[in-house]
Amino acid sequence: MEVFDLALIWAFIIGFGIIMYVLMDGFDLGIGILFPFAPSEEDRDTMMNSVAPVWDGNETWLVLGGAGLLAAFPMVYSIILPAMYIGVFLMLAGLIFRGVAFEFRFKARSSRYLWNWSFAGGSTVATFAQGAVVGAYIQGFNTVDGVYVGGALDWLTPFTVLTGLGTLAGYALLGSTWLILKTEGRLQDWAYRITTPLLITVLVVFGIISVWTPFVDHMVWERWFSNLGIIWILPAITLLFAFQIWRSVRNRFEGMPFVATMGLFITTYLGLIVSRWPYVVPPNYTLWDAASAPEAQLFLLLGLLFVIPIILVYTAWTYWVFRGKVRAGEGYH
Amino acid sequence: MELDPLILSRIQFAFVVSFHAIFPVFTIGLASYIALLEGLGYKTKNPVWTTLSTFWTKVFAVVFGMGVVSGIVMSFQFGTNWSNFAQASANFLGPILSYEVLTAFFLEAAFLGVLLFGRDKVPPGAHLFSAIMVAVGTLISTFWILSANSWMQTPAGTEFRDGAFHILSWGEAIFNPSFKFRLMHMVLASFLTGSFVVAGVSAWYILKGREVEANKKALSMCLWLLLFIAPAQAVVGDFHGLNTLEHQPMKVAAMEGHWETSTNVPLLLFAIPDQENQTNHFEIGIPSLASLILTHDFDGEILGLKEVPVEEQPPVAIVFWSFRVMVGLGMLMILFAITGLVLRKGGRLYKARWYLQGLRAMSIAPFLAVLTGWFVTETGRAPWLVYGMMTQAESVTPSLTGGMALFTLIGYILVYASIFSAGLYYLMRVLYVGLEGDGGHTEDEADRPARPLSAAHVQFEYDAEENAANPAKTATEGGQQ
Numbered sequence: 001m002e003v004f005d006l007a008l009i010w011a012f013i014i015g016f017g018i019i020m021y022v023l024m025d026g027f028d029l030g031i032g033i034l035f036p037f038a039p040s041e042e043d044r045d046t047m048m049n050s051v052a053p054v055w056d057g058n059e060t061w062l063v064l065g066g067a068g069l070l071a072a073f074p075m076v077y078s079i080i081l082p083a084m085y086i087g088v089f090l091m092l093a094g095l096i097f098r099g100v101a102f103e104f105r106f107k108a109r110s111s112r113y114l115w116n117w118s119f120a121g122g123s124t125v126a127t128f129a130q131g132a133v134v135g136a137y138i139q140g141f142n143t144v145d146g147v148y149v150g151g152a153l154d155w156l157t158p159f160t161v162l163t164g165l166g167t168l169a170g171y172a173l174l175g176s177t178w179l180i181l182k183t184e185g186r187l188q189d190w191a192y193r194i195t196t197p198l199l200i201t202v203l204v205v206f207g208i209i210s211v212w213t214p215f216v217d218h219m220v221w222e223r224w225f226s227n228l229g230i231i232w233i234l235p236a237i238t239l240l241f242a243f244q245i246w247r248s249v250r251n252r253f254e255g256m257p258f259v260a261t262m263g264l265f266i267t268t269y270l271g272l273i274v275s276r277w278p279y280v281v282p283p284n285y286t287l288w289d290a291a292s293a294p295e296a297q298l299f300l301l302l303g304l305l306f307v308i309p310i311i312l313v314y315t316a317w318t319y320w321v322f323r324g325k326v327r328a329g330e331g332y333h
Numbered sequence: 334m335e336l337d338p339l340i341l342s343r344i345q346f347a348f349v350v351s352f353h354a355i356f357p358v359f360t361i362g363l364a365s366y367i368a369l370l371e372g373l374g375y376k377t378k379n380p381v382w383t384t385l386s387t388f389w390t391k392v393f394a395v396v397f398g399m400g401v402v403s404g405i406v407m408s409f410q411f412g413t414n415w416s417n418f419a420q421a422s423a424n425f426l427g428p429i430l431s432y433e434v435l436t437a438f439f440l441e442a443a444f445l446g447v448l449l450f451g452r453d454k455v456p457p458g459a460h461l462f463s464a465i466m467v468a469v470g471t472l473i474s475t476f477w478i479l480s481a482n483s484w485m486q487t488p489a490g491t492e493f494r495d496g497a498f499h500i501l502s503w504g505e506a507i508f509n510p511s512f513k514f515r516l517m518h519m520v521l522a523s524f525l526t527g528s529f530v531v532a533g534v535s536a537w538y539i540l541k542g543r544e545v546e547a548n549k550k551a552l553s554m555c556l557w558l559l560l561f562i563a564p565a566q567a568v569v570g571d572f573h574g575l576n577t578l579e580h581q582p583m584k585v586a587a588m589e590g591h592w593e594t595s596t597n598v599p600l601l602l603f604a605i606p607d608q609e610n611q612t613n614h615f616e617i618g619i620p621s622l623a624s625l626i627l628t629h630d631f632d633g634e635i636l637g638l639k640e641v642p643v644e645e646q647p648p649v650a651i652v653f654w655s656f657r658v659m660v661g662l663g664m665l666m667i668l669f670a671i672t673g674l675v676l677r678k679g680g681r682l683y684k685a686r687w688y689l690q691g692l693r694a695m696s697i698a699p700f701l702a703v704l705t706g707w708f709v710t711e712t713g714r715a716p717w718l719v720y721g722m723m724t725q726a727e728s729v730t731p732s733l734t735g736g737m738a739l740f741t742l743i744g745y746i747l748v749y750a751s752i753f754s755a756g757l758y759y760l761m762r763v764l765y766v767g768l769e770g771d772g773g774h775t776e777d778e779a780d781r782p783a784r785p786l787s788a789a790h791v792q793f794e795y796d797a798e799e800n801a802a803n804p805a806k807t808a809t810e811g812g813q814q
Contacts (some may be wrong), residue, residue: 062436063404063405070430072426075420076415077411077412078419082413082416082732086741103398104759112346112791147732149732167525293424293500296424299503304431
């Protein structure tokens with residue numbers, strides 16, 4: 001027996017990376033989802049300015065997650081990516097289109113509308129694909145001997161469409177509460193106005209998903225309705241966060257809506273994890289089945305322990321530099 | 334026609350990796366060049382070095398940004414299309430590729446921002462240090478990627494058991510037999526690319542009479558560098574070839590279009606390899622020269638392709654012709670470097686318009702040489718993915734159908750065509766605006782971190798009213814945002 005359970009350490013690292021990614025890229029993808037509905041072109045400038053300095057740092061977590069999965073849990077990497085083949089392509093294409101839109105939209109004049117579409121369309125497609133991955137994970141994957149044997153579109157079911165739409169609404173909510181925090185005047189008013197309907201949408205869709213999930217898989221049913229009463233605290237806290245968002249929007253607090261939305265995402269994420277723990281490729285493989293060899297996990301862990309704190313400090317510093325309100329006409333460019 | 338997921342996945346990988354490769358191969362060379370310029374500026378206090386460094390840093394930023402975007406796709410390719418390979422090789426490739434990602438992020442987090450935006454915000458010494466660290470970082474990235482690739486060419490330090498490669502020795506796996514040759518060959522290729530692009534662009538500015546003094550300095554410097562790098566690359570390439578002969582004889586046989594094991598093998602200058610009939614048509618060759626080059630003996634014996642069954646031979650025509658294009662371009666580069674020295678001795682370097690025009694055209698040569706070089710080494714490994722251990726057919730994702738692969742192949746081509754044509758077009762705009770550009774722009778607080786491309790402030794569209802006869806005016810307008 002080894003002193004450290006490396007696979008467990010890696011599960012925490014990857015799990016941490018995923019929630020970091022969801023929270024951070026979530027709000028800037030949300031800005032893209034809300035983009036076409038903004039009151040004016042000037043507001044779009046401000047919206048983009050509010051995330052321009054941080055978005056690519058946010059996406060580093062995704063690349064790190066991809067490489068880290070290959071290194072630590074190659075079975076997850078080599079089952080979920082083939083299973084989500086079309087979805088992964090759509091996500092990458094979406095991320096590319098929105099990524100370059102950040103760069104070129106500010107430098108463009110007559111072609112600006114093209115970059116608007118590139119930004120909004122790319123964000124929406126990438127978000128939907130990410131939500132579908134979550135849904136597909138809950139559904140489980142058709143595997144034989146550690147290899148995916150299902151079809152190209154097995155992942156696309158009414159359930160994953162719903163999780164895709166739920167993620168769209170969720171990221172949009174992160175985006176609108178981010179705008180409340182970072183903007184003022186007319187744009188902030190608009191963000192306040194759309195937050196409550198978005199919250200209701202999120203609650204309805206997440207609610208349907210939560211009720212549906214135990215029926216998708218028997219194990220999830222067991223987990224929630226047999227002996228583990230303590231985990232019911234998670235949906236309870238989720239509802240408290242939802243109430244907090246509603247209340248703070250009504251009182252026109254500026255920071256609380258965003259913080260509470262992040263809280264809502266974290267508890268939902270934890271709920272998802274306890275539903276499936278310790279399966280990383282449901283229904284057959286646990287995190288210990290999917291792990292790479294201990295020497296590989298250890299070799300990378302050493303480098304990661306050195307670099308992750310630096311990335312975290314740098315990230316915090318970037319957000320600190322860009323604290324405060326983004327105003328129209330100034331800011332990033 | 335039956336769609337073959339293996340063939341389509343190979344085409345897709347070749348497409349996305351080729352597209353990706355052209356960006357880092359340039360930025361690796363350019364990063365070192367920028368560090369050199371910064372060093373000269375720091376030492377001599379001559380502002381011309383700073384002008385050059387500022388300009389090329391802008392170009393670096395745009396190209397680096399495109400490299401990052403195309404790199405995101407690469408980190409998912411192994412999983413989507415080569416999942417059996419990913420699963421089998423993860424114990425080695427997972428950590429190695431992750432270290433490359435960590436290096437890149439560490440570099441971007443810590444030093445790239447300072448290099449791009451910090452010139453007036455940090456002491457000159459700190460700025461120079463950042464430039465050096467960015468250059469070192471790109472080389473460390475190269476180290477990891479080339480180690481991963483070399484291990485696939487000449488696997489060592491691992492054993493295959495229970496369906497996966499397991500590490501026996503990290504040292505032997507990382508420093509596998511072909512690694513040092515491939516690494517040196519690639520680093521020199523990057524330096525060649527950086528030098529020829531800077532030389533070509535400088536030559537173009539000199540021809541147009543723009544910022545002539547600074548560009549003359551840049552051109553002169555590049556030509557001195559090329560005088561050493563271009564011949565050195567030929568020598569390293571030779572060593573690399575000998576190493577390949579030892580470990581992957583069939584690749585060398587394909588490079589030489591050599592079918593029957595024999596002595597006194599000619600060096601073929603031209604041939605049309607015919608894999609079906611296992612022979613060449615229209616051979617033109619120099620007797621015994623291939624034997625001499627490869628074995629250092631006219632009578633040296635070289636194994637022919639027929640040593641292995643047809644299905645274990647690489648696609649000969651691609652390897653054969655890619656190799657000739659690469660070597661031909663390499664020779665042309667050496668010729669240009671030497672011609673530069675001759676013209677310099679005659680004092681005609683900046684007056685010989687034909688030579689400057691030639692350098693302009695040559696700025697694309699190293700990219701073609703790098704791509705064809707990779708075609709040689711990658712297709713020459715076929716049918717193996719991990720040489721002698723795992724074939725491409727065993728590696729491909731089992732659940733992948735031809736239709737899925739075709740869908741994403743077309744998809745990637747469309748996405749890349751639209752995005753990277755916009756990127757390349759923008760790069761041309763940056764070059765057009767030139768060293769005088771950015772006049773109207775003052776850096777503000779909000780400019781500080783992160784996004785590489787935002788280091789360039791050139792406007793996206795080409796304005797009809799821009800006056801081509803007055804580039805300085807254009808530049809000022811372009812710089813204003």
